[in-house]
Amino acid sequence: MTQYILAFDQGTTSSRAIVFDRQGNVLSLAQKEFPQIFPQSGWVEHDAEEIWSSQIGVANEALARLGISARDITAIGITNQRETTVVWDRSTGHPIYNAIVWQDRRTAELADQLKAAGQETLFQQKTGLVIDAYFSGTKLKWLLDNIPNAREKANRGELAFGTIDSWLIWKLTQGELHITDVTNASRTLLYNIHTGDWDEELLNLLNIPRSLLPEVRSSSEVYGHTAPGLLGAQVPIAGIAGDQQAATFGQACLQPGMAKNTYGTGCFMLLNTGDQPIASAHKLLTTVAWGVKGRTDYALEGSVFIAGAVVQWLRDGLGIIKRSEEVEALAYSVPDNGGVYFVPAFVGLGAPYWDSYARGTIVGLSRGSTAAHIARAALESIAYQTADVLDAMQQDAQLHLSELRVDGGASRNDLLMQFQADVLGIPVVRPKVTETTALGAAYLAGLAVGYWESEQEVVRLWQIDQRFEPAITAEQRQSLRNGWQRAVAQARQR
Helix, strand or coil: CEEEEEEEEEEECCCEEEEECCCEEEEEEEEEEEEEEECCCCEEEEHHHHHHHHHHHHHHHHHHHCCCCCCHEEEEEEECCCCCCEEECCCCCECCCEEEEECCCCCCHHHHHHHHHHHHHHHHHHHHHHCCCCCCHHHHHHHHHHHCCCHHHHHCCEEEEECCHHHHHHHCCCCCCCEEEEEHHHCCEEECCCEEECHHHHHHHCCCCCHHCCCCCCHHHHEECCCCCCCCCEEEEEEEEEHHHHHHHCCCCCCCEEEEEEECEEEEEEEEEEECCCCCCCCCCEEEEEEEEEEEEEEEEEECCCCCCHHHHHHHHCCCCHHHHHHHHHHCCCCCEEEEEEEEEEEEEEEEEEECCCCCCECCCCCCCCCHHHHHHHHHHHHHHHHHHHHHHHHHCCCCCCCCCECCCHCCCCCHHHHCCCCCCCHHHHHHHHHHHHHHHHHHHHHHHCCCCHHHHHHHCCCCEEEECCCCCCCHHHHHHHHHHHHHHCCCCC
């Protein structure tokens, strides 16, 4: 009987389920968008129950589309939007408040207070992270401080905290498992990446009871099984990784010095640094890449907050396109950006700036500027932000990348990928399977149950779709990037 791996890919704007075969091919995919909640400026929330119902719904749909049942699934791998924070009541299983999304900036002031108190070095040394509203720790503190009775219940051990992986596994096992993996734990500001455990000093600083926290496990092992009656069979849950780490694994960047960039709602570049964490001098993050078979690998990461989301804004905010897919043709209708630069700092700027107060800015407009120039500048902004991150990464790691592997929705945009190669000055390589986030989760689960024998098999399965070579001169590249830097300076003026 043919067996498959099912991946849950729980993202910022949609829940997806994908069925993979032994060659890493996508056999079935189901996807469901869910609402974004914006209670006030800078706040972003999700309904955690809606995340769960959409995720279990697409899982059943993906199986049905292929005409298979849960009995045909060898294991489930889970990958998730990271840093998004859920707190729920252990007895009822109900969240005490909406999930606070990674993009949410409500705790920027708390982050500033921690920095002003001189805590930045401590947090960076222990967690590899900068102090920022982006991470789960400040969001968790906000929930305990602002939701009625939350702190009292937490102190009595009645509440559970989790990133989205923990929430899904709690629901999948009907409360049997309260766990996370090392990749998600390393994004909380609470986990010491050197000791491999929650850090008491950091928990005390943020006033967070340890009883709230999930058990930290590796990224590839059999954690437990789905509850009876949920999918029609009890299926092993065997892989967990935050979305960007999963994509790095799915891109087979398994050797130190290999890097990938995922173009999703945000943009996330990870560089594998092997079994040694490298501290960043350029405000990049040192993070756990994955934990597999007793070994922990690390990565340097640069996060761009707004990538594909800028195209959604062109559609929903500005109304110059009706569907996201139209942006490439509109941008192609002009030969260049016409001097227009667009810095999409809608929620501040991520690496290497970490400026919570920067705001979206369009510069260089003239009477000749059109919707097409703005669309092109929006796409180009994704490439420029990526180039800023790669510069910092190469300096930190003291190496020069020979190529950048790419994935995610916007990696299918040929104009953007060619421009990315142009501004980087190195080849950009797109694989045949661009669903690398889900594929990474599938690989981690499959390795745990022997579906795939080894990491070498994962490397052999990776196949190239298209290679984009740089096509402009060094002088042209520098001129373009100088214009971008001027635009960034404008966006950062308070």
